[in-house]
């Protein structure tokens with residue numbers, strides 16, 4: 001296999017000139033070394049510079065290039081072209097307003113992240129050295145702190161689609177639990193108060209779409225379950 | 237494009253929201269100053285997120301350590317080109333800034349006694365070079381990610397004002413040379429705004445994208461350097477670039493040295509273990525620069541692998557699969573994902589890959605930008621500060637030690653912030669009137685791009701730039717290739733001045749952004765090529781064929797003539813030099829000697 005031809009169907013919308021979105025069919029020759037979907041899109045852009053998308057690290061750590069790929073959310077830079085059925089259908093992440101082509105307005109996603117106060121709260125006087133934490137306590141943060149805020153999960157979540165302004169969504173709730181689980185953080189009860197509401201936490205119906213799409217293999221549903229447990233225990 | 241430009245007034249603008257920019261922002265926001273942080277990407281998407289190994293500090297959590305030992309290692313690592321005052325400052329401040337980071341919530345790994353976990357790292361030794369010491373503070377192999385998120389989160393706590401997905405375009409200077417802010421483009425709307433400030437801090441990161449093969453992100457285009465250079469500020473020591481031996485060929489993604497530590501072997505097209513010829517003792521585990529140079533020699537002499545004979549193979553197929561799964565799971569994943577080979581069954585194609593820029597915008601250890609003026613080599617440019625990979629303090633000199641750059645972000649991000657606050661508090665910095673011409677400069681640049689006819693293609697031109705740099709100013713440098721390289725890069729510069737885009741939309745126009753980034757990449761590329769051609773010695777990462785290892789000049793280093801910093805000016809493509817600071821702040825100078833490990 002030296003080169004191969006790949007068919008794409010790409011969502012296009014430029015509010016500056018398009019009355020409404022449309023789908024563009026393009027075919028592209030790829031070299032053997034061009035494996036990743038992001039390589040292919042970058043090459044498409046070299047031919048038609050108007051194709052618009054976000055990208056940066058090209059190795060799955062920055063969270064820029066989340067998009068809907070053949071109906072499933074993922075990172076273009078970690079997706080193999082050859083694993084995808086053709087034509088490869090690319091759409092912006094569902095449920096968020098589209099700015100242009102594959103670029104969505106992430107304002108609501110970040111607003112939800114910010115709403116859980118994602119920073120360490122500790123009222124003790126600052127020690128001269130580091131705060132101590134046992135390796136076991138530190139292990140509790142694994143599977144939580146690695147989130148890259150790509151939004152694959154929240155934009156795959158039906159509860160988030162219907163209530164993006166009220167439901168915190170899986171990424172935000174994962175972050176909330178990251179701080180609850182941190183032995184150095186002293187704001188657990190405020191954090192739970194902050195989520196005590198019919199929507200913010202309890203709109204999650206454990207549909208698990210979020211777990212299915214997370215490119216970092218994280219499990220927001222499990223974190224959400226733990227927060228719900230804490231709420232229950234607190235209630236009795 | 238927008239013809240009218242609105243003006244927004246802030247006390248300070250910070251350009252860049254990577255580790256350095258975010259650390260500076262904490263300082264200014266805590267001080268209650270009106271601060272705008274501008275970033276091309278959402279802060280946690282900055283390339284600091286990709287750092288793996290750790291951040292250096294002589295905390296001594298698992299064995300005795302001392303900042304003075306750290307300082308010695310850094311001076312030696314720099315091949316004596318580092319400024320010893322800045323190095324002392326950084327090493328002494330390390331504990332303080334790393335502890336602060338922990339207080340912000342950074343999820344460091346822990347030792348059994350609850351303290352921050354530290355691991356050994358290349359070049360970091362105890363007792364002035366005696367034996368390796370555990371100095372690198374780490375969060376698994378995701379230290380950069382953990383650090384960047386912790387810094388962003390702290391900024392949320394102190395209410396920093398972010399301008400996300402804005403690109404700074406040009407530095408605004410008045411007739412006195414004072415810096416009064418930047419012009420910037422809002423990506424979503426295409427609007428141009430002038431940020432009018434009392435203090436401007438650049439933290440725009442590296443420019444690793446000047447090379448074809450790079451571990452750096454797409455956004456690492458050296459914008460801060462380009463803006464500074466166009467505004468008449470010289471760039472320092474740009475000929476020094478660190479190449480990592482093992483980036484995945486084609487993809488550039490990093491493969492850690494640990495693979496060779498586990499027994500991995502580099503092979504050429506004949507399957508030969510070529511390192512035996514270059515480093516009979518250490519073989520594949522010789523130091524980064526030695527291995528990189530050997531690989532390039534193999535490729536240049538036609539023994540590379542693949543259709544274009546342009547890479548070599550990293551072979552671990554002789555290792556037990558269990559060893560690979562247990563010790564190198566992440567590498568196996570990268571290899572499968574980015575090279576399409578499972579290293580249990582087939583070797584990984586690798587190539588020396590551009591990794592880190594040692595030079596940058598010249599600063600002193602307080603974070604103030606300095607440039608020659610009226611016969612003095614270092615005069616503060618009023619209102620202008622810089623920190624992080626875009627700056628040159630110079631703590632890395634001719635070669636950086638691993639884990640020292642995350643440290644640099646914290647130390648100089650903080651000190652640039654503190655100095656800017658001080659300068660404002662002392663009443664030395666008021667809002668001076670904005671000169672109209674600087675805004676015109678930006679508008680002229682945008683108009684040129686908008687109206688260009690029969691111009692050059694951005695993608696093709698960038699590729700040409702990267703190929704010239706890769707071939708002429710790569711790992712191993714040759715006199716004739718460098719001389720040719722200067723001509724070729726100037727030819728590319730000519731093409732850059734005629735780039736044309738087809739997309740003319742106002743909304744999130746990434747074609748326009750890439751064209752504007754190319755204006756910055758070319759400044760960095762010229763500085764690198766011209767500086768490298770001019771420096772007629774070998775030192776650290778800069779190794780020339782006509783400056784070989786001799787008894788008078790071990791490793792080709794020539795302290796008598798070349799123990800000095802390069803300064804490159806865009807205007808006239810001119811080179812100047814300035815002395816290295818051999819005097820630390822409080823301790824005795826560490827005199828130059830042969831660098832041996």
Ligand SMILES: Cc1cc2nc3c(=O)[nH]c(=O)nc-3n(C[C@H](O)[C@H](O)[C@H](O)COP(=O)(O)OP(=O)(O)OC[C@H]3O[C@@H](n4cnc5c(N)ncnc54)[C@H](O)[C@@H]3O)c2cc1C
Pocket residue numbers: 251252253254255256257274275276277279282283284285286287288289290291292379380402403404405439440441442451452453455456459460490591592623624625626638639640641642643645
């Ligand atoms: C793969 C890899 C691994 C590494 N591992 C380590 C390690 O283990 N330890 C270590 O010490 N170092 C490591 N380094 C080096 C270190 O990570 C970098 O030097 C450092 O992160 C640079 O940080 P910075 O804040 O200067 O810039 P960056 O993090 O690159 O941030 C630059 C910021 O500037 C913004 N920006 C740029 N241009 C503009 C513009 N025109 N307008 C507006 N905003 C702009 C960007 O949006 C971004 O926010 C590694 C580097 C790489 C590539």
Ligand code: SF4
Pocket residue numbers: 156157158159160169170203204205206207208209210211220221224
């Ligand atoms: S499990 Fe909860 S958060 Fe995850 S997709 Fe389902 S409803 Fe959304």
Ligand code: SF4
Pocket residue numbers: 146147148149150151152153154170171174213214215216217218220
């Ligand atoms: S939890 Fe996973 S899918 Fe969701 S934002 Fe974080 S990394 Fe992305």
Ligand code: FES
Pocket residue numbers: 055056057058059060061062063064065066075076077078
């Ligand atoms: S480009 Fe950074 S995650 Fe894909």
